[in-house]
Structure formats: structure tokens, C-alpha cells
Amino acid sequence: MxxxxxxxxxxxxxxxxxxxxxxxxxxxxxxxxxxxxxxxxxxxxxxxxxxxxxxxxxxxGLRVADKGFLNTAVIESSITYIDGDNGVLRYRGYPIEQLAARSSFLEVSYLLIYGALPSGSQLSHFTSEVLLHGPIHSDAEGFFRAFRYDAHPMAMLTSAFSYLGSYYGEANPSLQGQDLFTKAAKGDAVALQNMDRQIFRMIGKATTLAAMAYRIRQGRDFVVPPTGMSYTESFLYQLDHLSPTDQLSGPQSYKPHPVLAKALDILFILHADHEMNASSTTVLQTGSSLPDPFSAVAAGCASLYGPLHGGANEAVIRMLLSIGSPKNVPAFLEAVKKREKVLSGFGHRVYKTSDPRSFIIRKVADEVFAVTGRDPLLDTAMALHDAALKDEYFVSRKLAPNVDFWSGLIYRAMGFPMDFFPVLFVVPRVVGWVAHWRQMMLSPSGVKIWRPRQIYVGPSTRDYVPLEERTGAAQVGIGMEPSVIEHSGMTKRRKLAETGDKVRSKL
Structure with missing residues (x-):
């Protein structure tokens, strides 16, 4: 055969x-x-x-409907890769585990922005430029003091980035021409230098602005960024150093604890970028109309401000406080199953298994607690963590702990107020934002304004009806007419006065 x-x-x-x-x-x-x-x-x-x-x-022609961008790729990028099914996160090809263990935040920043790990001289130059741009114009003191005493720090930070752009006319395409940055893609060295200058400014001043938003609520004077410290050491110094008016001897007499500075450095690496999340997409959407990059970053801040994005770790702390103690965990989880309570810090929009950052941050948490002392909430957190991972209801839904579950506990142990947690997210994420913005500006095909389509389901053509012929609102349903608002204080008194004037005019 x-x-x-x-x-x-x-x-x-x-x-x-x-x-x-x-x-x-x-x-x-x-x-x-x-x-x-x-x-x-x-x-x-x-x-x-x-x-x-x-x-x-x-x-x-057909349109593609994708509410919430569940399966739409809006750009081609070489910055960050996420494999949500297998719990993989890589920056420019490097596993996040290796970077967190062996790198520094500014080294990772260089990697994200420029595409490769720097040499010693390249890192030295980049670090020097970032830290050199930390100080801010003295007028900023008046800007921050103009906020209410109880203003949310994220409101201040969002406004501050936009305010910052007003100082740098050379960075504004509306003033200098719309190809101010995009011509860098054609090899214009001046445009590329201008772009990098703004990047140095935003990364360098991010800690300064964040520290000012923190100190204004403490009633303390602002602190000039120090010299000779790392990025996170400088940040902690600006947050906590008591200024000369507080009778401390000399500007360099304060040195942040090395464990806290290192922990913050690792947290900054973990939060530096996460592909096309809500805030990064917002930066690119805004940047596609070619405003100055400070405005694009301010838009990113506004997006991250939302509780579904930057406020997730704060939600974890509030959840743990509401549970109270480990003995209340079973009842809480049953309430979650009945949809009476919300389980924060578990599951992720992208990761369908464990969040790879959560394993790294768990080790960081132990190192921080060894210095700061054990947070009473930790016992409740561990009880919730263990119970959820053993419960088939949560396991079958792939609800594993994410990075937010532990980061809030670390920030709380380090003494940060909960409403400052999103600010601690913004500072490192500025790097990811500017990396994506820079990549967009350098696109060989140019920058097109992002203009999504919609599916219109409203009324077809209608003829105008004169006011005197209308009998009532044609639309029926929730939110289809203005709400009735109750007024008090000055408005209430003015309305009463106006009513009184009308009565007197008839007498």
C-alpha cells in the first residue's frame, strides 16, 4: 500500500x-x-x-454600536499591554512585577514616555529636568488660597492644571498654530523640544500642585520643592515639612521615612498607566482637538475624579468602615448577593482573573504596616478577602481583589485623608497621560479630532407649536421636565419680598 x-x-x-x-x-x-x-x-x-x-x-452605511467602548479599539499604541483573562500587565513589554521590584518611578516614567529603559546618563538627564521643573510661580499661592476652606483637593488639582497652562503661551496651539506639536512627527526638533519641556513641567509640578492642594486645607504655608531627593521623597517633603515660619531649623532638616517613600514609589509605578482607561481616553479625546497639553491633563483629572475611577480605593475604606468588624463580614456578603450592598475593591472592567498589581501591593502593605502600625481595618479587610475568595458566588463571577482593595489601606495607614486618595492617583497617572498624548502628537498619519457617532432614537420631524396652543409637555417619563427646587436663605427672603411688593402695589 x-x-x-x-x-x-x-x-x-x-x-x-x-x-x-x-x-x-x-x-x-x-x-x-x-x-x-x-x-x-x-x-x-x-x-x-x-x-x-x-x-x-x-x-x-452601517454604524457600529458599542455603548461604553466595550470592544472598540480607538488607537494603535505601543505603550501598555493588558491581558485581562490571564492577569497580565506590561509597560512597553516589561512585566509590571519586574518593574515594581527593580525599577524606580522616574525610570518607569522614562520607559512609558520614550519607549525604552534609559541608560544612566539618560535617566540622570530626565530626572534632573523633572525635578528642576518642580517649583511653581509664586502667584499660585493666591490661586490656591482663593478656594473655599473645604474645597475638595481634586477640584483644586483639576483647576490647577488648567491654570498652569495659562503661564506657557509657547505651549498653546491656539496661539502658536495648530501644528505646534504635530509637526514634531515630521522631525521638527524645535517642536519636539517644546513638547518635552511641557512634559517635564507637568510631571515635575504634579507633586507641587498636589502638595499645595493638601497644605491649604491644613492651614500651612506652602513649601518649595527640595533638592537632592527622589521624586516621592520630594513629594512627601512638600506635604509634611514644617516651613521656617513654623520654627523648624533649616529647609533640609526634614527627611521622609525611607519605607514610606519607597512604598509610594512602588504605588506610583503601579498607577502610572493602565492602557485606555476612562481618564487616559479623556486626555486623548480632549487632546485630539489640539488644545495645550495642560488642558488635556486637566480633563483627565476631571475624569479620574469620578467615584467609578479614581475614587474606588476610597470606596473600599468606606465599605470596610461600614462593615465594622470581621464578625460582620458574612452578613455583609449576603447583603451583597441580594444587591443590598456594593462590594468595592473586587473585580475589574478588564481583568477577569486577579489584578496583577494586587499581589505586589499586598507585600507593600505589609512593609508599610510594619512602620506605621497595624490598621484596625486590616482584620476586617482580611476577613472579607478570605471569605469572598472561598465563596462560589464571587469566584464564579471572577470577583478577585484588585489594586484598589489594598491601596486605600496603605494610604490610610500613611495618614492621608480619604478625599486625598484620588490626588495620589493623579500624580503618577500624569505620566501615562502625557505618554499617550505624546504618542498621539507623533503619529505619522497626523491627529484627527475624535468624533464618535450616535444612534438617534429621538422624535422625527415635528412642527413648531405656538406657546398659547400648547396644552402640556409632550414628553413623558423620568427627567422630562425641570425639577421643583426648594429655596431657603436669601433666595427665599427675596421671593417673599417680591411677593410683598406686588401686594403693596395693588393697595
Whole structure:
């Protein structure tokens, strides 16, 4: 008998065949990097059907609906990679575990922005530039003192980044021309230098602005960034050093605890970037219209301010405080299952297994607690941690602890108030924001303004009805008319006075 003939190998065709059942037409969609171009579907057109509205624009091609960007790639990037199914996080190809164990925050910052780990001289230059740009104009003192005494530090920080941009006209494309930064992609050395100068400024001044937002609420004078300290040491110094007016001897007499500075450095590495999260996407969305980069970063701050993003670790602390003690954990978890309570610090939008940062931060927590003392909430946290990981309800839903579960405990142990937690998130995330912004400005294809489409489901064409002919609001449902607001204080008194004036005018 002869040998069996070899089975011919199927030739791989990186494309997708699509048949439009409305018309019977078939289309071939190219697949690149396991993705298909959404704009391709604009060419798939059909006559309007009986169930189509004119607003559906059926004849103009298909649109891709993706509420909340659940499966839409908005850019090509070489900065951060996340494998949510396997709990992998890499910066420029380097595993986060290696960077957290062996690198420093400013070294990782260089990596994220410029694409490679720096040499000794490159790191020295970058570090020098960042720290050199830490001091801020003396006018900033008046800016911060203009806020209310109880202003949230994130409101101050968001405003401060926007305020900062007003000092640097050379960084504003509205003043210097819209290709101010984008011409760097064509090799313009001056544009590239200008771009990097703004990056040095934002990273260097991030700690200064954050410290000012902290100290204004403490009623303390502001502190000039010191020399000869690392990035996180300088930050802690600016937060905690008692100024000469507080009768302390000399500007360099205070030295932050090395364990706390190192812990903060690792936390900053873990929070430096996380791919296309809400705030990074906001920075790019804003940056696509080519404002100054300070405005784009301010927009990122506003996005991170939200409790679903930067406030997650604060939510963990509030949850643990509400539980009270380890004995109350079982009842709390049962309430979570009944959807009467919310479980914070577990699960993640991207990670479907464990958050790789949570293992690193757990070790950091032990080192911090060894210095600061054991937080009473830790027993409750551990009881919740262990019970949730043994409960099939949470295991089946892949609700493992994430980075926020431990970071809030560390910040609390270090003595930071809860409303300052998002600020501690912003300071390192500025690096990720500017890395993505810089990558966008250097795109060889140029920068296009981000303009998502929508699916319009509102009314079709309606004719205007004169006011005197309207009998009531046509729309029915929640939020379809203005709320009735109760007034007090000056407004209430003025309304009463106006009513009294009308009565007197009739007498």
C-alpha cells in the first residue's frame, strides 16, 4: 500500500466574510492585528426597510454600536499591554512585577514616555529636568488660597492644571498654530523640544500642585520643592515639612521615612498607566482637538475624579468602615448577593482573573504596616478577602481583589485623608497621560479630532407649536421636565419680598 497523501494545509486568509441579508450582497473585511476597521461598514448600504426611520440613515452605511467602548479599539499604541483573562500587565513589554521590584518611578516614567529603559546618563538627564521643573510661580499661592476652606483637593488639582497652562503661551496651539506639536512627527526638533519641556513641567509640578492642594486645607504655608531627593521623597517633603515660619531649623532638616517613600514609589509605578482607561481616553479625546497639553491633563483629572475611577480605593475604606468588624463580614456578603450592598475593591472592567498589581501591593502593605502600625481595618479587610475568595458566588463571577482593595489601606495607614486618595492617583497617572498624548502628537498619519457617532432614537420631524396652543409637555417619563427646587436663605427672603411688593402695589 502506498503512503496516504498529506492533507493540504489551509492557507490562512486574514479577512472576514460578511453577508448583508437585507440585500444579499457579500463583503470581505480585512483583519489586521485581530481587528476590523469600523469605517469599512460605512460601505455596507441598503435601501430603507419598513422598520427603518429616516434618522437611521440606512442608505448611508452601517454604524457600529458599542455603548461604553466595550470592544472598540480607538488607537494603535505601543505603550501598555493588558491581558485581562490571564492577569497580565506590561509597560512597553516589561512585566509590571519586574518593574515594581527593580525599577524606580522616574525610570518607569522614562520607559512609558520614550519607549525604552534609559541608560544612566539618560535617566540622570530626565530626572534632573523633572525635578528642576518642580517649583511653581509664586502667584499660585493666591490661586490656591482663593478656594473655599473645604474645597475638595481634586477640584483644586483639576483647576490647577488648567491654570498652569495659562503661564506657557509657547505651549498653546491656539496661539502658536495648530501644528505646534504635530509637526514634531515630521522631525521638527524645535517642536519636539517644546513638547518635552511641557512634559517635564507637568510631571515635575504634579507633586507641587498636589502638595499645595493638601497644605491649604491644613492651614500651612506652602513649601518649595527640595533638592537632592527622589521624586516621592520630594513629594512627601512638600506635604509634611514644617516651613521656617513654623520654627523648624533649616529647609533640609526634614527627611521622609525611607519605607514610606519607597512604598509610594512602588504605588506610583503601579498607577502610572493602565492602557485606555476612562481618564487616559479623556486626555486623548480632549487632546485630539489640539488644545495645550495642560488642558488635556486637566480633563483627565476631571475624569479620574469620578467615584467609578479614581475614587474606588476610597470606596473600599468606606465599605470596610461600614462593615465594622470581621464578625460582620458574612452578613455583609449576603447583603451583597441580594444587591443590598456594593462590594468595592473586587473585580475589574478588564481583568477577569486577579489584578496583577494586587499581589505586589499586598507585600507593600505589609512593609508599610510594619512602620506605621497595624490598621484596625486590616482584620476586617482580611476577613472579607478570605471569605469572598472561598465563596462560589464571587469566584464564579471572577470577583478577585484588585489594586484598589489594598491601596486605600496603605494610604490610610500613611495618614492621608480619604478625599486625598484620588490626588495620589493623579500624580503618577500624569505620566501615562502625557505618554499617550505624546504618542498621539507623533503619529505619522497626523491627529484627527475624535468624533464618535450616535444612534438617534429621538422624535422625527415635528412642527413648531405656538406657546398659547400648547396644552402640556409632550414628553413623558423620568427627567422630562425641570425639577421643583426648594429655596431657603436669601433666595427665599427675596421671593417673599417680591411677593410683598406686588401686594403693596395693588393697595
Amino acid at each position: 502506498g503512503k496516504p497523501l498529506p492533507t493540504p494545509e489551509l492557507k490562512r486568509d486574514d479577512s472576514l466574510n460578511v453577508k448583508d441579508n437585507r440585500t444579499g450582497k457579500e463583503y470581505t473585511v480585512p483583519i489586521t492585528h485581530n481587528s476590523i476597521p469600523a469605517t469599512f461598514f460605512k460601505g455596507i448600504r441598503a435601501p430603507a426597510g419598513p422598520n427603518d426611520r429616516p434618522e437611521d440613515e440606512t442608505e448611508r
